[in-house]
Amino acid sequence: MFITVLGLVAGGFVVIASLPQIIKIITSKKTSDISLQMYILLNIGTFLWVVYGLITNQVAILIPNIIFQAFNLSILFLKLKHG
Template sequence: METLGYVAGILTTIAFVPQVIQIYKTKSAKDVSLAMFLLFTAGVVMWLVYGIKSNAFPVIAANAITLLLSLVILFFKFKYRKTV
């Protein structure tokens, strides 16, 4: 069962890598919803805390990396925003 947790964590975590690469290459995050990513990031933080409190390493590892990738996307969202 723990293997299932690791595989799920790996798949859901690496799903963000293409988005990070795309934003970096195009220098644009205009199509990324800020509200969705802020809510998502808050949820990831809560999953990370849950994983830490329940000592569930697959949950901790997956959400720590996902949090990092999510923060990179949020950073790019603000860095590449157009100011009018």
């Protein structure tokens, strides 16, 4: 149980780390300094973590990465929208 909670807390910090970038993009509508390639690769990697979490039935991997994937897709969408 402790290990699962530790994993969820760690995943929570990773997810929260994306929020300042999302907020900055939404308020400034500027994405020129954001690497498109980085967010494409990050989305692929996060998707694979979600698949891994599903296959191994590890909640501490699955839940944070589903949320992180949504945030990463949001950033990628905003990058493509605002160039």
